[in-house]
Amino acid sequence: MLEKSASVRNYFSELAAIDVNQHIEKKGHYAYLSWAWAVDQLRRYDPMATWSVKRFDGLPYLQTPCGFFVEVEVVVKGVGLSQLLPVLNAQNKPIDVPTNFNINVSIQRCLVKAIALHGLGLYLYAGEELPTVHSVEQSNAANSSSANASSPVSSSVASSPVYETHTAVSQATQPVVDSLLGEQLRQTALRGTAALKSAWEQLTSAQRKKLQPQLAHWKQTAGYVDKKNNLDDTHCMTSEAAEYFNA
Numbered sequence: 001m002l003e004k005s006a007s008v009r010n011y012f013s014e015l016a017a018i019d020v021n022q023h024i025e026k027k028g029h030y031a032y033l034s035w036a037w038a039v040d041q042l043r044r045y046d047p048m049a050t051w052s053v054k055r056f057d058g059l060p061y062l063q064t065p066c067g068f069f070v071e072v073e074v075v076v077k078g079v080g081l082s083q084l085l086p087v088l089n090a091q092n093k094p095i096d097v098p099t100n101f102n103i104n105v106s107i108q109r110c111l112v113k114a115i116a117l118h119g120l121g122l123y124l125y126a127g128e129e130l131p132t133v134h135s136v137e138q139s140n141a142a143n144s145s146s147a148n149a150s151s152p153v154s155s156s157v158a159s160s161p162v163y164e165t166h167t168a169v170s171q172a173t174q175p176v177v178d179s180l181l182g183e184q185l186r187q188t189a190l191r192g193t194a195a196l197k198s199a200w201e202q203l204t205s206a207q208r209k210k211l212q213p214q215l216a217h218w219k220q221t222a223g224y225v226d227k228k229n230n231l232d233d234t235h236c237m238t239s240e241a242a243e244y245f246n247a
């Protein structure tokens with residue numbers, strides 16, 4: 001277990017440095033980080049850490065034309081980060097009509113990913129939505145072959161206007177940052193088109209170019225939210241931001 005150090009200010013770096021590979025549970029072709037272990041490590045590190053399941057009209061899930069979703073927010077050191085996750089089956093495919101068991105399992109998985117936003121186990125998701133058994137075994141082999149291997153996430157700090165906190169990243173983990181930006185935009189789309197436009201405008205040109213292929217899906221979701229909540233799209237974008245948004 002990681003012990004806190006008063007000399008280290010970036011809690012993300014501390015949590016990201018923890019090796020989680022020995023606590024992976026294999027299910028079929030996929031590997032999952034134990035939610036109980038993740039919560040145990042989080043509370044040992046920050047006893048005041050909390051988490052909450054987002055409610056949608058009183059329900060612990062959101063039903064959209066694109067499927068069912070659950071959302072969990074985790075607060076560490078006063079920083080709250082939320083994760084949105086589709087309700088999936090054992091083959092990692094969306095479930096058209098989920099049961100209460102499916103919802104509960106998805107909430108547990110979502111909790112682990114929300115904790116990962118704070119650093120714990122985040123490196124497992126580098127370059128892929130869910131770590132496979134093969135990738136975890138490769139990671140374990142790499143760790144055992146080099147006793148002096150460096151931490152999977154460096155302590156250099158990067159920030160983004162959309163991703164609302166500082167995160168320790170290196171070139172090797174840039175795909176993780178891009179994935180987190182995309183996740184934040186997907187969640188922003190649930191607040192409507194104006195909110196999505198505002199978030200999009202805060203990205204750099206390079207970030208917009210990378211995320212543009214996913215934009216059509218987010219715009220569709222935002223449009224559905226506008227219609228459902230009777231929202232007005234009143235945000236006017238700069239021509240530079242609109243280049244990829246209206247492509």
